[in-house]
Amino acid sequence: xxxxxxxxxxxxxxxxxxxxxxxxxxxxxxxxxxxxxxxxxxxxxxxxxxxxxxxxxxxxxxxxxxxxxxxxxxxxxxxxxxxxxxxxxxxxxxxxxxxxxxxxxxxxxxxxxxxxxxxxxxxxxxxxxxxxxxxxxxxxxxxxxxxxxxxxxxxxxxxxxxxxxxxxxxxxxxxxxxxxxxxxxxxxxxxxxxxxxxxxxxxxxxxxxxxxxxxxxxxxxxxxxxxxxxxxxxxxxxxxxxxxxxxxxxxxxxxxxxxxxxxxxxxxxxxxxxxxxxxxxxxxxxxxxxxxxxxxxxxxxxxxxxxxxxxxxxxxxxxxxxxxxxx
Amino acid sequence: xxxxxxxxxxxxxxxxxxxxxxxxxxxxxxxxxxxxxxxxxxxxxxxxxxxxxxxxxxxxxxxxxxxxxxxxxxxxxxxxxxxxxxxxxxxxxxxxxxxxxxxxxxxxxxxxxxxxxxxxxxxxxxxxxxxxxxxxxxxxxxxxxxxxxxxxxxxxxxxxxxxxxxxxxxxxxxxxxxxxxxxxxxxxxxxxxxxxxxxxxxxxxxxxxxxxxxxxxxxxxxxxxxxxxxxxxxxxxxxxxxxxxxxxxxxxxxxxxxxxxxxxxxxxxxxxxxxxxxxxxxx
Numbered sequence: 001x002x003x004x005x006x007x008x009x010x011x012x013x014x015x016x017x018x019x020x021x022x023x024x025x026x027x028x029x030x031x032x033x034x035x036x037x038x039x040x041x042x043x044x045x046x047x048x049x050x051x052x053x054x055x056x057x058x059x060x061x062x063x064x065x066x067x068x069x070x071x072x073x074x075x076x077x078x079x080x081x082x083x084x085x086x087x088x089x090x091x092x093x094x095x096x097x098x099x100x101x102x103x104x105x106x107x108x109x110x111x112x113x114x115x116x117x118x119x120x121x122x123x124x125x126x127x128x129x130x131x132x133x134x135x136x137x138x139x140x141x142x143x144x145x146x147x148x149x150x151x152x153x154x155x156x157x158x159x160x161x162x163x164x165x166x167x168x169x170x171x172x173x174x175x176x177x178x179x180x181x182x183x184x185x186x187x188x189x190x191x192x193x194x195x196x197x198x199x200x201x202x203x204x205x206x207x208x209x210x211x212x213x214x215x216x217x218x219x220x221x222x223x224x225x226x227x228x229x230x231x232x233x234x235x236x237x238x239x240x241x242x243x244x245x246x247x248x249x250x251x252x253x254x255x256x257x258x259x260x261x262x263x264x265x266x267x268x269x270x271x272x273x274x275x276x277x278x279x280x281x282x283x284x285x286x287x288x289x290x291x292x293x294x295x296x297x298x299x300x301x302x303x304x305x306x307x308x309x310x311x312x313x314x315x316x317x318x319x320x321x322x323x324x325x326x327x
Numbered sequence: 328x329x330x331x332x333x334x335x336x337x338x339x340x341x342x343x344x345x346x347x348x349x350x351x352x353x354x355x356x357x358x359x360x361x362x363x364x365x366x367x368x369x370x371x372x373x374x375x376x377x378x379x380x381x382x383x384x385x386x387x388x389x390x391x392x393x394x395x396x397x398x399x400x401x402x403x404x405x406x407x408x409x410x411x412x413x414x415x416x417x418x419x420x421x422x423x424x425x426x427x428x429x430x431x432x433x434x435x436x437x438x439x440x441x442x443x444x445x446x447x448x449x450x451x452x453x454x455x456x457x458x459x460x461x462x463x464x465x466x467x468x469x470x471x472x473x474x475x476x477x478x479x480x481x482x483x484x485x486x487x488x489x490x491x492x493x494x495x496x497x498x499x500x501x502x503x504x505x506x507x508x509x510x511x512x513x514x515x516x517x518x519x520x521x522x523x524x525x526x527x528x529x530x531x532x533x534x535x536x537x538x539x540x541x542x543x544x545x546x547x548x549x550x551x552x553x554x555x556x557x558x559x560x561x562x563x564x565x566x567x568x569x570x571x572x573x574x575x576x577x578x579x580x581x582x583x584x585x586x587x588x589x590x591x592x593x594x595x596x597x598x599x600x601x602x603x604x605x606x607x608x609x610x
Binding site: 058104105107108110111112114115116118119120122123126127129130132241242245248249252288289290291292294295296298299302303306 | 356360362408411412416417418420421422424425426427428429430431432433435436545549552553555556560585586587590591594597598601602605
């Protein structure tokens with residue numbers, strides 16, 4: 001019974017999201033497309049939080065694994081390989097590359113780890129932009145022209161893309177819930193809070209960190225597969241370090257290390273970014289830049305809402321605490 | 328032969344830029360444990376301040392204005408944004424990430440996203456003939472500036488009281504604090520030095536690339552990070568050696584291999600250094 005009660009909230013939420021397209025407010029293709037994008041980034045942010053919020057690893061290279069998912073799928077499908085096979089290969093690529101690069105990057109910890117992951121991801125960004133062998137299409141990107149199954153093409157089928165994105169979020173959240181409640185998940189929390197102590201207890205923090213890094217890379221690649229189907233192509237932007245920084249912002253705004261915080265942050269950030277871009281031209285000065293507004297909000301959130309949306313603290317304590325630290 | 332000389336000097340010029348950005352980053356990181364993502368913003372600020380000031384005065388004075396703006400911005404950032412989060416490393420990184428996002432967007436809103444042509448001083452144009460290679464003078468300007476900054480930094484670290492505090496703080500910050508010295512003043516100072524060096528790099532990058540755009544800082548910053556890690560964090564000579572290695576490797580491989588291969592080789596070098604000496608070359 002208790003187990004059932006615990007599942008009630010996620011199942012209820014899922015039911016709401018599954019039935020959203022049946023409401024008239026949401027069933028226009030444009031809205032569904034935006035919602036699908038929000039869901040993909042919700043899943044990505046949640047997957048990134050496995051590193052940042054759960055394991056305490058600040059990776060600046062998450063875009064690489066997402067881009068692998070996007071580009072491997074797009075490239076393989078252009079070669080005539082069916083979607084299902086291309087998707088599996090893309091996710092495997094994400095897992096293998098994450099395992100290999102993680103094994104090197106995790107030799108250093110703390111901030112150095114962040115810089116190394118950033119450098120590795122930069123290679124991905126360079127490769128994508130330089131268009132080796134005409135594979136990635138360079139700055140122009142790749143369009144998914146053929147091989148997409150019928151039920152995912154056409155304006156009328158946008159709803160299927162939405163459900164696909166929803167399925168992705170559900171998978172990510174389910175995997176995370178499973179990992180976090182497992183003994184390994186508790187070790188990850190231990191690594192985050194005090195890696196040396198985990199070592200003293202006879203466990204190897206390195207292998208646990210590598211597992212989390214690999215799993216997170218695989219989830220990101222999976223997100224890439226869904227993303228390429230929703231957007232209908234790949235562009236250099238998905239490999240950029242800005243994308244990783246945006247994921248970081250999403251997680252911090254939502255609440256790192258919480259159950260739904262990162263996903264909410266991801267969806268909300270994507271939605272706001274999109275909406276702000278829409279109204280940007282009518283706003284004066286720096287407000288016309290969505291990233292200016294979101295960056296400022298992010299900075300304020302770090303000072304005043306350290307736990308993100310999931311832990312909004314009483315406002316009245318916030319300013320005195322800041323000034324106490326300044327003086 | 329002349330190609331090799333040209334590539335070597337150009338590579339050293341690039342290394343000079345990397346060093347100017349990386350030296351400040353490395354000191355800030357070594358002393359205060361702050362990975363400063365906004366360092367690229369100081370660079371862009373310096374470049375744009377120089378660009379604006381150059382309309383009203385000589386380019387030399389404009390560069391001085393740019394450097395002052397960079398140093399001032401760095402001090403403000405340290406006092407207002409970094410200081411309240413002292414010892415909370417991750418949050419400091421997050422704040423500088425937000426700042427770099429908002430700052431670049433602000434620059435874009437004010438100056439536009441397109442590259443602007445950068446004024447070119449008389450003394451940096453023209454070519455010089457060395458061993459049969461015709462080399463643009465701006466490379467030598469970059470190298471000279473980096474050598475000057477390197478000398479000044481080493482002298483500061485070695486012979487001044489604050490330099491001593493900075494060196495001691497990089498080794499063991501708690502001990503310095505325990506001896507009754509306020510390390511925070513040294514933080515602010517190091518930020519100012521780093522900001523000034525980055526702004527100088529910005530102005531010189533403007534001369535070198537002939538344009539300035541809001542994205543200049545970010546793209547140089549990533550290689551500066553690589554230089555810092557390879558050189559060993561907190562070590563100025565380490566940054567200098569690593570900058571030279573990275574600049575030369577990048578230039579030669581990009582010329583003899585396909586374009587872009589040099590950038591990838593640099594990252595491979597980083598991976599190798601990490602596998603062999605995880606603490607960097609200097610440690």
